[in-house]
Amino acid sequence: MVARYVVSPRGGRRAYPSIASALRAAAARGRPALIEIAAGRYEESLVAQGDVRLVAADGPGSVVVNQLRGTVLQTYGSVQVDGLVLTNRDTEYDVVSCWQGSLTLDNVEVRTPGGVGTHARPNTRATLRNSVFLHGRTLFTASAGTIERCRFTDAADNAVAIIEGAQVSVRGSRIEGSRIHGVRVCDARAEVVGCELTGTGNAALMADTRAELAVADCVITAVHAEGIMFIEQSRGSVDRARVTDARHGVGAASGADPVVRDSVFTACRDTGINVQTDARGRFEDCRVVGARNIGVFSTKGGAPEVHGCHISGGNVGVAITEGARGRFTRIRIEDLTTTALRIFDPDSTGVFEDVRVDRCPAGLEVRGNGGTTAEVTRAEFHDFDQAAVALAGQCRVTLTGVTADRGMLGLGIGEEAQLRAFDCRVTRVSSGGAVVFGSARLIAKNLTVSGSEALGICGRNSALLDITHGEFTDCALVGAAFDDECTGRLVDCSVGGTGDMAVRHNGLVDLASLTTSLPVVRNREPVPLPPTIINVINIINQKIITGPTIHGDAINNNFAWGNDHVIQNQPTEEGPRT
Known part of the structure; x- marks a missing residue:
């Protein structure tokens, strides 16, 4: 019986004048x-023992x-606190400290100027429900706990810290308003479900040092750093999260490997998904909207797998740099200001x-x-202003x-880059299907170009083009x-439609089994390249959109081919052969 x-x-009949005196009487009775x-204000330090x-x-x-000064409430046993306000002015001591057994705080307010507000110490259990925690940190150390329907406001560092196997x-x-993290999980396990986090100074949710963090149905806004961050070989999952106005929507670094599903990252100030420093991660059916810099970023050895991602608005869609890698399937990208897919720098x-x-x-x-x-x-x-594919350096690409x-x-394709293209199609372009220059290489099979307002394919400098079963139709120039x-060959290729000529060549390209009804021309004054083609060549030569670009008409420039001889068995400059 209680x-x-x-x-x-x-005072009053059988009333105790202080909480501490009642607790001592209860402990003595056992x-x-x-x-x-x-109701009232009690200047006391409490020790609760037993049930x-x-x-x-x-x-x-x-x-x-x-x-x-000192701890307001220390508990040993099975202690429940309903409706109290617990506060101190001493940052060196916990306001509430559970030393043994279990502690339940229900409709409680814990106030502290900083430090630890509530501390569940090793081998204890704390349940926090419908409560408010102001300024201090709620700390679980090698303990267990449940937090339900609580509010944490303006913590001086982490609002909730879960550490050392908790x-x-x-x-x-x-x-x-947490100055550091909203929830930090370090060498511990936690789940965060149906929560709202806003205004944190660092990552709203942080998993580090081999932590396991599961996040579901959370809304995160106005974060100074990451919305959700996994580091130091941490693992976990994120499901149906909504992150808005963070520097990075979700991040993984230093060997972390999370699984992120059905989440939306909106108006991130830098990146939506950020994977770096040998981290991995699987990202499924996520959306990145309006990332100011990059939608999905893999760098410094990162290796994400991204499936079913939709990226819209923002600057760059997917970027892989500094020796990173990534695998991407079912990706939709639209309405960016720069580039959809970008792979830069050594060994990416x-x-x-x-x-x-x-x-x-x-x-x-x-x-x-x-x-x-x-x-x-x-x-x-579809609907690109510059090039659908642009390659430079010594990179190797297969389409x-x-x-x-x-x-x-x-x-x-420029500089020393190599492109292998199979069953590819270029349609309705204003300048050309393919331009290869420098000492670059294009090896293509079943390449189709139709509806170009200028060129089908073009090789310059010492480039090499090896085209098999190519079709070039209705290329105006x-x-x-x-x-x-430029050297190479056209094998079993055809040129048709209403263009001016089939091939204008320098005699160094083998035209094997070329089928066309249009003229094949050599040793004639070459037609200048369209200014838009010069634009693209300049862009690629300047390391792909990192240097100046020519805008408008190219004036007082001469562009010519050096034609000397030709090897062919198809129509000549005298007219089509039937």
Whole structure:
């Protein structure tokens, strides 16, 4: 049977004048105790032992227990606190400290100027419900706990810290204005479900030092750093999160490996998804909207897998740099201000499958050494202002089943880059299907270019083009043009439609089994390249959109091919052969 104790500073029949005196009486009796406390302010330090329940008799907030120095409440046993306000002014001591057993705070307010407000120490359990925690940190150390429907406001560092093997569930709570993290999980396990976090100084949710963090149905806004961050080999999951106005929506670093699903990252000030320093991660069916810099960023050895991602608005869609890699499938990118897919710098690698890009100035940009590679399978690039694909440096890229439609240039390959293209199609471009220059290489099979307002394909300088089963139709200026010391071959290719000529060549390209009804021309004054083609060549030569670009008409410039001889068995400059 529960023993009842009444506390009233005004006195009364069988009333205790202080909470501490009632607690001492209950401990001496050794039975479960209910201590009902009359409204008022109590300057006390409390020690609760055994099976004890402390209740504010006149409702939540009516009882204030204050201690200028030291801990306000220490618990040993099974202790419940209902409706009290617990506060101190001493940052060196916990306001509430659970030393043994279990502690439940319900409709409680804990105030402290900083330091630890509530501390569940090793091998204890704390349950916090419907409570408010101001300024201090709620700390679980090698303990267990549940937080439900609580509010944490203006913590001087972390609002909730879960460390050293603790296991805690945080549900339906609001965390605002924490100077460091909203929830930090370090070498511990936690789940955060249905919570709101806003205004944190660093990552709203942080998992570090091999932590396990599960996040679901959370809303995160106005964060100075990451919305959710996994570091130091941490693991975990994020489901249906909504992050708005963070520097980075979700991040993984230093060997972390989270799984993120069905989440939306909006108006991030830098990146939506950020994976770096040998971290991995799997990101499924996520959306990145309006990232100011990069939608999905993999750098410094990062290796994410991204599936079913939709990126819209912002600057760059996907960027892979500094030796990072990534695998991307079912990606939709639209309405960016710069580039949809970018792979830069030494030894970076990207694999893309089932990609659609709409209304972005550039589609795929790759630049780097021979270890910088990209594989793109079943991709569509629509409505691009510059090039659907632009390659520079010594990179190596393979395209399979790629379509480029409605833009300026389909494929631009410069410097020493190598492109292998299979079953690719370029349609309705203003300048050309493919331009290869420098000492770059293009090896293509079943390449189709139709509806170009200028060129089908063009080789310049000492480039090499090896085209098999190519079709070039309705290219207004020329189906294929070869300049300078460009070499290669056209095997079983055809040029048709209403263009001016089939091939303008320098005699160094083997035209094996070329089928056309249009003229094949050599040793004639070459037609200048369109200014838009010069634009793209300048862009690629300047390391892909990192240097100046020519705008408008190219005036007082001469562009010519050096033609000397030709090897062919198809129509000559004298007219078509039937």
